Amino acid sequence: MNLQYLQSFYITVKCNSISKAAKNLHLTQPGLSMQLQNLEKELGASLLKRSNKGVELTEEGKVVFDYADTLLSIQGNIQRDLKNLQQDQPKLMIGSCKSVGEYALPCSIYTFKKLHKEVDINIEVHSSAGVIENLRNHTINIGIIQHDSNAKDIVTQTIISDELLLVGNCTDSPKLISMEELKKIPLILREKNSGTRYLIEKALQEKGVYIEDLNVIYDLNSPEAIKSSILSGKGYSFLPKLIIQQELKENLIHTVTVDTLKIPFEYYIASREKYTFTHYEQMFVDFIISSKRGFC
Numbered sequence: 001m002n003l004q005y006l007q008s009f010y011i012t013v014k015c016n017s018i019s020k021a022a023k024n025l026h027l028t029q030p031g032l033s034m035q036l037q038n039l040e041k042e043l044g045a046s047l048l049k050r051s052n053k054g055v056e057l058t059e060e061g062k063v064v065f066d067y068a069d070t071l072l073s074i075q076g077n078i079q080r081d082l083k084n085l086q087q088d089q090p091k092l093m094i095g096s097c098k099s100v101g102e103y104a105l106p107c108s109i110y111t112f113k114k115l116h117k118e119v120d121i122n123i124e125v126h127s128s129a130g131v132i133e134n135l136r137n138h139t140i141n142i143g144i145i146q147h148d149s150n151a152k153d154i155v156t157q158t159i160i161s162d163e164l165l166l167v168g169n170c171t172d173s174p175k176l177i178s179m180e181e182l183k184k185i186p187l188i189l190r191e192k193n194s195g196t197r198y199l200i201e202k203a204l205q206e207k208g209v210y211i212e213d214l215n216v217i218y219d220l221n222s223p224e225a226i227k228s229s230i231l232s233g234k235g236y237s238f239l240p241k242l243i244i245q246q247e248l249k250e251n252l253i254h255t256v257t258v259d260t261l262k263i264p265f266e267y268y269i270a271s272r273e274k275y276t277f278t279h280y281e282q283m284f285v286d287f288i289i290s291s292k293r294g295f296c
Helices: 003-015 017-027 029-043 059-086 098-115 126-134 195-206 223-231 241-249 281-286
Strands: 048-051 054-057 093-096 119-127 142-143 154-169 186-190 216-221 237-240 251-256 263-272
Touching: 003 017, 003 029, 003 048, 003 059, 017 029, 054 059, 054 251, 059 251, 093 098, 093 126, 093 281, 098 119, 098 142, 098 223, 098 241, 098 281, 119 126, 126 142, 126 154, 126 195, 126 237, 126 263, 142 281, 154 223, 154 241, 186 195, 186 223, 186 237, 195 237, 195 263, 216 223, 223 241, 223 251, 237 241, 237 251, 241 251
Parallel strands: 093 119, 093 142, 186 216
Antiparallel strands: 048 054, 142 263, 154 237, 154 251, 154 263
């Protein structure tokens, strides 16, 4: 497949205009139209519907556009990684779930950087699902996620065990509640694609309880915002013990036991199946899974 034609198709869809895409690609409109026709001929499918309102994807076009997005992303990342290898300074492209990336990981990066000053480290913080997506898109090569995805194209190694704890403020929170009482208290949860949300839903379903049964007042995509809500008495939430150790120590929040409900989990290093870490990537992975990692 001609990647130049595929890129021209992709840019045309993004611009929703052949004239704008041609200008963006530094082509004439007839030249761009010829490339699009050649791509359709090569694939044996009609990809675009043209009108005075712009362009619209056919069903076949939607399939090709999704693959184009992935292929062009991979092409760009190949060029980036080759450029990095040709440069003197090695780079680490790391993606982390928020529980680790916003709290524990900075101390580890600081320690690793002291040992390897020559390494340029870039960290992106997302939900666990976002980290896995970025691994698949080749945007990052190392991921840190909150639960094992069990995806066939992603391999994992355990870093550390943790537990989700139900917590509330220290003013009026009970120490022990039943599952029925859990359904009534005001809950603040992480967003639907987060690892924390997945673990909560899984644990509750094993007890015959579903998210719809709970009194969820709102969702937040920031653990820090959830902690702030709890401290101000807005409600309760399930949070990883790793990120609330300081607040527990200072007696700002306290845990609420829910009958026999326990939500243990592990943090994992994740990577693409069959991907071979570079020398410095392997050094970082070995460091993170060791006791030297120094999580904050």
